Amino acid sequence: xxxxxxxxxxxxxxxxxxxxxxxxxxxxxxxFGLIGPNGAGKTTLLNLxxxxxxxxxxxxxxxxxxxxxxxPHQITRLGIGRAFQIVRAFEGMTVKENVxxxxxxxxxxxxxxxxxxxxxxxxxxxxxLGPKKDYMIPEITIADRKRLExxxxxxxxxxxxxxxxxxxxxxxREVEDLMEMIFKVNRQGVTILVIEHVxxxxxxxxxxxxxxxYGRKIALGSPKEIAENEEVIKCYLGERFVRKEAERKGHSxxx
Amino acid sequence: MLGQVLVNGLLQGGFYACIGVSxxxxxxxMKIINLAQGTxxxxxxxxxxxxxxxxxxxxxxxxxxxxxxxxxxxYMIQKYLINLVAKGGLIITSLLTFGLNLILINIALxxxxxxxxxxxxxxxGMSFEVAGVTIPYVRLLIFVIAILFTIxxxxxxxxxxxxxSIRATALNPKAAQLMGIDIGKTYCLTFAISSALGGAMGTxxxxxxxxxxxxxxxxxxxxxxxxxxxxxxxxxxxxxxxxVLGMVESFSTMFFGIAFQNVVLNLVFILILIFLPTGFMGxxxxx
Numbered sequence: 001x002x003x004x005x006x007x008x009x010x011x012x013x014x015x016x017x018x019x020x021x022x023x024x025x026x027x028x029x030x031x032f033g034l035i036g037p038n039g040a041g042k043t044t045l046l047n048l049x050x051x052x053x054x055x056x057x058x059x060x061x062x063x064x065x066x067x068x069x070x071x072p073h074q075i076t077r078l079g080i081g082r083a084f085q086i087v088r089a090f091e092g093m094t095v096k097e098n099v100x101x102x103x104x105x106x107x108x109x110x111x112x113x114x115x116x117x118x119x120x121x122x123x124x125x126x127x128x129l130g131p132k133k134d135y136m137i138p139e140i141t142i143a144d145r146k147r148l149e150x151x152x153x154x155x156x157x158x159x160x161x162x163x164x165x166x167x168x169x170x171x172x173r174e175v176e177d178l179m180e181m182i183f184k185v186n187r188q189g190v191t192i193l194v195i196e197h198v199x200x201x202x203x204x205x206x207x208x209x210x211x212x213x214y215g216r217k218i219a220l221g222s223p224k225e226i227a228e229n230e231e232v233i234k235c236y237l238g239e240r241f242v243r244k245e246a247e248r249k250g251h252s253x254x255x
Numbered sequence: 256m257l258g259q260v261l262v263n264g265l266l267q268g269g270f271y272a273c274i275g276v277s278x279x280x281x282x283x284x285m286k287i288i289n290l291a292q293g294t295x296x297x298x299x300x301x302x303x304x305x306x307x308x309x310x311x312x313x314x315x316x317x318x319x320x321x322x323x324x325x326x327x328x329x330y331m332i333q334k335y336l337i338n339l340v341a342k343g344g345l346i347i348t349s350l351l352t353f354g355l356n357l358i359l360i361n362i363a364l365x366x367x368x369x370x371x372x373x374x375x376x377x378x379x380g381m382s383f384e385v386a387g388v389t390i391p392y393v394r395l396l397i398f399v400i401a402i403l404f405t406i407x408x409x410x411x412x413x414x415x416x417x418x419x420s421i422r423a424t425a426l427n428p429k430a431a432q433l434m435g436i437d438i439g440k441t442y443c444l445t446f447a448i449s450s451a452l453g454g455a456m457g458t459x460x461x462x463x464x465x466x467x468x469x470x471x472x473x474x475x476x477x478x479x480x481x482x483x484x485x486x487x488x489x490x491x492x493x494x495x496x497x498x499v500l501g502m503v504e505s506f507s508t509m510f511f512g513i514a515f516q517n518v519v520l521n522l523v524f525i526l527i528l529i530f531l532p533t534g535f536m537g538x539x540x541x542x
Binding site for chain 1: 414415416419420422423425426427429430431432433434435436437438
């Protein structure tokens with residue numbers, strides 16, 4: 001069954017087209033990877049799903065319901081949770097309070113603060129932040145903040161979870177931990193859309209991957225198909241090659 | 256003598272703390288400077304004046320009327336005026352509340368004229384003495400109610416669902432809406448709560464002193480001083496700042512006479528801006 005469909009999605013910022021006529025369908029229960037060079041429109045696409053930016057053209061459906069024109073908090077309550085690329089915790093609150101907010105407002109039904117607190121504790125234990133629940137945000141490490149982002153999204157009991165570069169800035173060990181956790185969430189029946197630059201991670205966890213380049217979809221397929229796709233190799237490897245060249249030149253100049 | 260000055264300062268400080276909090280939450284949470292807040296306090300006082308004269312109610316028991324009246328007014332102001340221009344930033348919203356202030360003052364002028372109006376409850380001049388210090392019942396009542404409201408508001412922000420949504424919106428509106436919070440509605444509620452608190456303080460104010468449509472302007476310096484000295488949006492900070500300012504006022508009246516009261520308050524405000532711009536609790540403010 002389809003959980004999210006985009007038909008001809010386009011987003012213009014003035015004269016700049018950030019996302020151009022992108023079609024995609026995400027199956028319920030899959031882990032769907034979204035990759036592409038910087039500025040390819042990945043985060044913009046996520047912002048369209050969330051309703052942060054209005055869609056310029058095209059249509060989006062979540063479980064058959066049209067998302068165009070809905071406000072971000074309404075879309076969230078339908079069951080789309082999001083963890084951020086840049087950690088957006090509420091800095092003046094404790095870890096527990098941060099998650100509590102999602103529990104209280106992120107789902108369709110309203111609940112009292114006691115129930116919210118119970119769910120919060122459960123999720124914090126799940127992501128391994130239980131012992132740090134009373135810490136203030138500046139007191140916890142980057143890896144813990146990423147877990148907190150995940151906890152805040154999970155506590156809203158999402159059907160679809162959007163993960164925007166949650167691996168960035170983590171070491172190998174932490175990446176593996178987080179991958180394990182994402183698998184666990186997926187096995188509980190949550191569909192996941194993941195944006196990631198850590199190739200090992202995105203190739204390792206995704207069932208299917210979509211590649212964006214300058215706002216256009218250039219490929220969609222299994223990780224193996226994507227790894228062998230020539231256009232993807234050109235966009236991605238080419239770019240990396242150029243970057244390495246530049247670095248090498250930069251070093252020699254420094255000497 | 257010193258004891259009397261201290262007590263006067265403390266009692267006045269409680270009132271300052273509470274009107275300061277009402278201004279500070281809007282400033283700290285929404286980054287909106289409500290220049291009409293002083294006049295909203297006065298509108299609360301006029302509601303009490305009207306209700307006690309028309310209905311013969313004891314002015315103190317009109318408290319629910321001024322709270323409800325100003326809550327509705329505040330909700331409307333945010334929903335139909337400020338939310339529409341909120342994207343324009345601080346200057347635009349400040350201009351809007353500046354204009355709103357003029358409109359509210361003129362409405363009050365049309366209805367109640369420029370005369371000073373007061374209430375005269377039967378317990379007005381009564382007081383009791385403790386260790387040579389005279390404490391008027393009305394002043395004590397104002398102090399107790401103001402402190403009570405301040406504490407209840409702090410608990411509301413910490414312990415309730417809506418309170419948490421307001422704090423979350425203050426800290427990061429974008430993240431808040433992705434966690435299912437309707438930030439437009441949250442803004443309306445915040446402004447309405449601030450107005451309602453202001454209205455309640457108006458009722459308390461007119462118990463002790465007569466008012467005119469222009470009295471609200473006198474509060475502005477107090478509102479800014481408490482909000483900034485306390486740390487924007489911090490309720491415990493505002494409580495402390497209100498009492499400090501009450502003391503400053505009380506002592507300046509004793510040493511320099513009542514004519515210099517406003518001079519000293521303005522001077523203190525300037526000193527705060529120079530030496531303590533983040534206030535007592537500037538690190539932990541909501542916004």
